[in-house]
Amino acid sequence: MRYSQYFVPTVKETPSDAEVISHQLMLRAGMIRKLAAGIYNYLPLGLRSIRKVEAIVREEMNRAGAIEILMPSVQPAELWQESKRWEKYGKELLRFKDRKDAEFCLGPTHEEVVTDIVRREVKSYRQMPLNLYQIQNKFRDEIRPRFGLMRGREFIMKDAYSFDVDSSAADSSYEKMYQAYRRIFKRCGLNFRAVEADTGSIGGAFSHEFMVLADSGEDAIVSCSDCEYAANVEKAEARPVALEHAEPRPLERVETPHKRSVEEVTAFLGIPASSLIKTLLVVADGEPLAVLVRGDHELNEIKLAKIIGTETLEMASEEIVEKVTGAPVGFAGPVGLKVRIVADLATQGMKNFVTGANGRDLHYKNVNFDRDFTPSLFADVRNVVHGDPCPRCSAGHLELWRGIEVGHVFKLGTNYSEKLHATYLDADGKEQSIFMGCYGIGIGRTVAACIEQNHDADGIVFPIPIAPFHCIVSAVNSKDASVMAAAEGLYQTLTAAGVEVLFDDRDERPGSKFKDADLIGIPLRLVVGSKNLANGKVELKIRKGGEVTLLSLDEAVENVKTLVANALNQ
Amino acid sequence: MRYSQYFVPTVKETPSDAEVISHQLMLRAGMIRKLAAGIYNYLPLGLRSIRKVEAIVREEMNRAGAIEILMPSVQPAELWQESKRWEKYGKELLRFKDRKDAEFCLGPTHEEVVTDIVRREVKSYRQMPLNLYQIQNKFRDEIRPRFGLMRGREFIMKDAYSFDVDSSAADSSYEKMYQAYRRIFKRCGLNFRAVEADTGSIGGAFSHEFMVLADSGEDAIVSCSDCEYAANVEKAEARPVALEHAEPRPLERVETPHKRSVEEVTAFLGIPASSLIKTLLVVADGEPLAVLVRGDHELNEIKLAKIIGTETLEMASEEIVEKVTGAPVGFAGPVGLKVRIVADLATQGMKNFVTGANGRDLHYKNVNFDRDFTPSLFADVRNVVHGDPCPRCSAGHLELWRGIEVGHVFKLGTNYSEKLHATYLDADGKEQSIFMGCYGIGIGRTVAACIEQNHDADGIVFPIPIAPFHCIVSAVNSKDASVMAAAEGLYQTLTAAGVEVLFDDRDERPGSKFKDADLIGIPLRLVVGSKNLANGKVELKIRKGGEVTLLSLDEAVENVKTLVANALNQ
Structure with missing residues (x-):
């Protein structure tokens, strides 16, 4: 492609309404x-x-036996009413x-x-397994669309459904x-992790997210x-911490004037x-509940909600805290508390702690389980932290990353097939519900995530496969006619x-050409200049790292x- | 692709709600x-x-220097208000x-x-010519969607815009x-004509339609x-007919009891x-008008409207006919008429005609122009008919076809650029409006039109390029293991x-396999059977024509x- 006949409207200034680097x-x-x-x-x-990205996705989906179809953007309400999502979806x-x-x-x-x-075409067990996919335009009316292609309203997605x-x-x-x-993500040239994920509102049996690692990840x-263990923090399991072997000391009430936060109290004491346990008050399906988490840990609301089986969960208001504890916010503790108490696993082995x-x-020192109070339940309700022991292997520890979700695979089970009556006859002629899975990749978001991961001060640094x-x-x-002839x-x-070549044949200053080339991130650059050409040479510059030969x-x-060839055959 | 692992739900019965063969x-x-x-x-x-079809379209658009982009389905009202189409579009x-x-x-x-x-990116004459195209999903809320992909509401279109x-x-x-x-249409293997077309409501300077020939065409x-001349009948020009050399005979009023139609009157006389001239009464922008057309010709309302420059045109009601002519419908004539008269060019040379x-x-015999009445205007306002002399060359005559519109090219001029203020600075630094063109191809409709043109009693007969x-x-x-091994x-x-092969490896009866193969219209079929294979032979059947070797x-x-290879390199 000749640059002079192409349409690449580059801009020098950083657009004021774009918050993230890829945008x-x-x-x-x-x-x-x-456009809007x-x-x-x-x-x-x-x-x-x-x-x-689409081409790589298509090749790998076909290789895995999935079959491409194309479904419409405009969908009748009736189907959504059957699945009960017409009302639920928001x-x-x-x-x-x-x-x-x-x-x-x-x-x-x-x-x-x-x-x-x-359900209209599949009648027999002989017609499965079946996996149908499409690469298609979706629309979600996000309340706060932002970050360019990262969270758009209209966007391109590959979605596959297995039966x-x-x-x-x-x-x-x-x-x-x-x-x-x-x-797919390896072939795209991305540094990514496949992590165990929460199944969320889609309500599947289990799921993994594919995360492109980037400091800006949400x-x-x-x-x-x-x-090999990897998981979203929402879901990552914490291993129980070992029991402390110490004699219980007598419970002691101490004055901690104006000391409310963990930092303030522990510094003061x-x-x-x-050595401190935070007592957090939440409201689950309308009922107040106390949650105990070690001072240096954080509550994971998703784990908590799943464990106690609640539909709604929110932090308690100041009024509720005062009503439940009889004290202002900052001094809640489990001793004498009249509400249900859930304690994180990491607190279970603790002795003589502060609450x-x-x-x-007022705070207590030397609090001990059972002697002073007994939680209703010990459970894993905290976020893991960097350095936590791995829940799967004995040797490793957990490392924390920021990631951008570009793909998601779900095992759905029979949730949709039961509601929509998608059944088949098994080998014995009995009617059974079909088991489903669904599998998505954000195509545009993959490009944006790639840029979040691969850029420098001069612009984008595309990996070859999706440049x-x-x-x-x-x-x-x-x-210079000889320069133009050699370049041509x-x-x-x-x-x-x-090789896919963009030929910068424009009548522009070299500096301007180089700036554009860096900005748009083409991985390889051949520079044809009068001086080098006189010696029969041209410059090859690698965008990533800047090596010149x-x-x-x-x-x-x-x-x-x-x-x-090497980059495409990885 | 193995048929047994593919998704081809064929149906024996003709669906009752499908009116045309392609559907x-x-x-x-x-x-x-x-879906709906x-x-x-x-x-x-x-x-x-x-x-x-998309791939052929893309290759040819790129070859012609057009540049591919992709625009959204969801568009903000503001832009349509600027172009005044928000209200007009219906x-x-x-x-x-x-x-x-x-x-x-x-x-x-x-x-x-x-x-x-x-308008946001193009500022200078140096940035043009520019032609941007996309292959994208459109939505038109047709009042009567029908004929499957031929007139759908959601459909895939290639649209290009030149600047x-x-x-x-x-x-x-x-x-x-x-x-x-x-x-494009040649490479798709279609029999088509590019015809001059009316520019219609889009209001361009001129346009051509690309028509796939098919008896079922609208x-x-x-x-x-x-x-090379070809045109839509809406637009096709009629050549003036030669002057009759006859002496005017005296005007004669004759009784034609209950004879109203051309057939009745000419048979009676x-x-x-x-030899007869029909007098048709129409109402143009509220004013009655008489139009004269030879008895064996038909009025072309699109030509008439364009020539007299009217926005609305309709046939006059019985009441208006009686009011204007003083007689019931069926006896209107130009002699003594008080309204404006437009006469078709083909009547201009006529002598001693009937009206x-x-x-x-009552009818007149031996009516003659100028002696008995004078039209305000002679103009080409009829549909051409089979056998009419060609308006371009001296030798040929016109042949009539039925066609399905699959592509349309328009010269738009500055209609949109003026309304949306899309301007550029010319070489002298003066601001000028950009000249536009737009160019559409219905992708799905091309496949449907191909089937209308290429089918037989057993099913579709695809040309190789778009099969x-x-x-x-x-x-x-x-x-039979040897059959399966040879087929594999x-x-x-x-x-x-x-070669793109569908391998029918299903455990089905031969008759059922052949029926499916004919129905889905795969151009070439290799039949591997035990008997022929024993002699080292297989059957090659050409779907079109049925030749077997x-x-x-x-x-x-x-x-x-x-x-x-031959079919793809045409």
Whole structure:
């Protein structure tokens, strides 16, 4: 592609309304343009990267035996009423009426539609396993669309749905998708982790998230230093801590004037945070509840909600705290408390710890379980922290990362098939519910996450597999006929060899050409300048790291071909 | 692809709600399934054909220098208000509000959005010509969606938009698209005509439609037997007819009791229809008007409206006819009429013709222009008919066809750019409006039109370039290990050679396999049966025409490869 005949509207200034780096760089590199909040035009460079991701996804889905179809954006309300999601989904589901007053929505996901196809066509166990996927435009009316393609309203997604005869067959479909996803993100050139995840409101049996590691990631994830264990912090299991062997000392009430926070109290008493237990008051389905967590740990509300089986969970208001404890916020403690108490596993082995004493400016020292109070339940309700022992292997410890979710695989079970009556006849002629799984990849988000992970002060640093072009040929002086001829030759030769080349044939200053090339992040750059060319040489610059080598034209062609081939065959 | 692991839900019965053959066959062949009125799921075979058309379109658009982008489905009302189409577009434009009560629509077309991109990024004449295209999902809330993919509500379209500095540069962009469209439909293997078309409500300077010829086509089109001329009947020009050389005879009023229609009057008087002139009364922008057309011709209201420059045009009611002529319907004539008279060009040379006499049961014989009345205007206001002389060349005559519109190219001029203020600075630094063109192809409709043109009693007869697979390998007896091994070998060898093979490895009766193969219309079929295989032979059957040849396995592979290569390189 000749740059002079292409459409790459780069921008020097950082756009003021873009908060994250991928959003800033995609705007500056002329990859996307905003049409409305959370709704973007994909300009040529952006679309090319998206198509690269799509192609990798398609190849790996086909390799795993999934079959491509394409479902509509506009979906009739009836199907969503059958699955009970028409009411449940909330305002993210954009609903409207057509000219005949029939109700429709813009599809945020396609469980209903695909299950409708399958219930009409699949009658026998012989027709499964079946895995149908599509790469399609979704719409979710996010309340706060932001971060460019990272959290848009209209976005491109690959969604796959598996249909199996039973739970173990569904597990095998899930495993195929899990492995396909690993190959997809590896082939995209991304540093990622597959982590165990909470199944959330979709209510499946189990799930994994695929996270691209990046400091700007919205999600906290952990992985073991030694084994394969990795999980979202929402879900990561904490191992019980060993029992302290100490004699119980007598309970002692101490004055702690104006000391409320863990930091204030432990500093005042001269003890480590790990010797204090925080008493947190929450309201679960309308009932107040106390939760005990070690001073240096944090409550994980998702774990807590799941363990106590509550639908709603929120931190108690100041009024409720005062009512339940008889003291202002900051002095709650378990001793004498009249509400149900859930204690984190990490507190179970503790002796002679500090807690609040349910009175203004008062704490207890030397509190002990059973002697002073007894929790209703010990359970894992905290976030793991860096250095925690791995819950799976004996050797490793957990490392914390920030990640961006780009893929998600769910085992759904029979949730949708039961509601929509998607059944089949088994080998004995008995009617059974179909077991489902669903598997999503955010295509545009994968490109954005790639940029969050791969950029520097000058711009994007695309990995070769999803870069819009593999190589840019920059003719330094477009007025020098020999430079233009050599550059044109490189462009033609490399293109014929299957390398995707952007030929910067513009009549621009070299500095401006180099700035654009860095900004749009093309992995390999061949610089053709008068001086080097007089010696039969051109410069090859690797965008990542900036390594520069002087090569003959033939060597340059061979090097670029080899670098591209190696990157694509990983 | 192995048939046993694929998803091709074929149906024996003709679906009762499908009126046209392409709709019936796409449902029966398991290519599409209806989700709601005018909204379809594309199942694997249907999607494959659609992707084939998309790929050909993309290659030819790129070859013509157009640049691919992707714009959203959901578009903000503001842009449509700027172009004045928010009010004008009618109910086909599906409007809705998002959760914040902002108004949006589902894009039925993208002139507004693409013009918005261009007005923000294109500032100088140096940035043009520019042609941006996308392959994208459109939504038009048709009042009567029907015929499957032929007139759906949600559908896939390729839309391109060209931007040029002036009218003559816009012509050259138009010409490039026109030639690209010819290549596209030729490469799809379709019999088509590019016809001059009326520009309609989009209000462009000129336009061509690309019509796939099929008896079931909604459009009537003509083409010259000798030269390149072709046009939609709406627009096709009629050549003036030669002057009759006859002496005027005296005007004569004759009784024609109960004879009103052309057939009745000419039979009664013993004259050919071409010796009579029909007087049709219409109401144009509220004013009655008489139009004269030869007895064997038909009025073309689109031509008439354009010539007299009217916004609304309708046939006059009985009351108006009686008021204007003083006689019941069936006896109107131009002599003595007090309204404006437009006469068709084909009447201009006529002498001594018959017309109504504006009295019950009365006609005139030997009417002559100027002596008896004088029309305000002679103009081409009729439909051309089969055998009319070609308006362009001297030798040919016009042939009539039925066609299905699959593509449309428009020269738009500055209509949108003026309303949306899309301007550029010319070489002298003066601000100028951008000249636009727009160019559409219905992707799904192209597949449907292909089926309307290519089918027989057994099913679809796909041309190789857009068939879902090139070749089907049918193992006649799947229990015979040598048959399965030979079939598997053919499948592997052909696939490795780049032939797209559907391998019918199902445990089904041969008759059922052949019926499915015919129905889904795979162009080439290799039949592997025990008997022929014992002699080292397999059968090659060409779907179109049904020719069968017995070949060795090697010959079969070579023949299939050659047939596919020849079809794709046309």
